[in-house]
Amino acid sequence: MDIYPNDDFPTVSRNNKTFVQVCASKDVLRRKGTRVEFDEELQIAIFRIGDRLHAVSNICPHNHSPLLHEGEINAEDCTISCPLHGYEFSLTTGKHTSSNLSHVEVYEVFEEDDAVFLEKPEPKELDWKW
Numbered sequence: 765m766d767i768y769p770n771d772d773f774p775t776v777s778r779n780n781k782t783f784v785q786v787c788a789s790k791d792v793l794r795r796k797g798t799r800v801e802f803d804e805e806l807q808i809a810i811f812r813i814g815d816r817l818h819a820v821s822n823i824c825p826h827n828h829s830p831l832l833h834e835g836e837i838n839a840e841d842c843t844i845s846c847p848l849h850g851y852e853f854s855l856t857t858g859k860h861t862s863s864n865l866s867h868v869e870v871y872e873v874f875e876e877d878d879a880v881f882l883e884k885p886e887p888k889e890l891d892w893k894w
C-alpha cells in the first residue's frame with residue numbers, strides 16, 4: 765500500500781514530536797511493507813513484525829533506491845533486505861547489518877484506536893556513503 769500524506773491528514777503531538785495519522789492498523793500487513801511518501805526524497809517504509817510496527821527510510825542508501833518497502837522482512841532478526849542487491853538493515857537501529865558504512869533513518873511509529881501514527885519526518889541533507 766502506498767500513502768501520500770497531505771495537510772488534511774490528522775496529526776497529534778507526543779514527546780515534542782508531531783505524528784501523522786497515516787492509515788488504519790489493518791493497512792499495515794505482516795510480510796509486506798507500507799510506503800508513506802511525504803515527498804520524493806522523504807519516504808518511509810512501515811513494517812509489522814509480531815505486535816510491533818517499525819518505520820525506516822524507504823530509500824536504500826546503496827543506490828538511492830526507494831524500494832525498501834518491497835524488501836524481504838526477516839522477522840527473527842528484525843531486518844529488511846533491499847530487493848535490488850540484498851543489502852540488509854536493522855529495523856530497530858537502521859544500521860547496515862554487515863558494515864558501519866551506512867544506515868537508514870529510523871522513525872517512531874505507534875498504533876492507537878486501530879490507527880497508525882508515524883513521526884513526521886524533517887527534511888534533511890542526505891549523506892550517501894555508497
Ligand code: FES
Pocket residue numbers: 824825826827828829846847848849850851
Ligand atoms: S539499491 Fe539497495 S542494495 Fe543496492
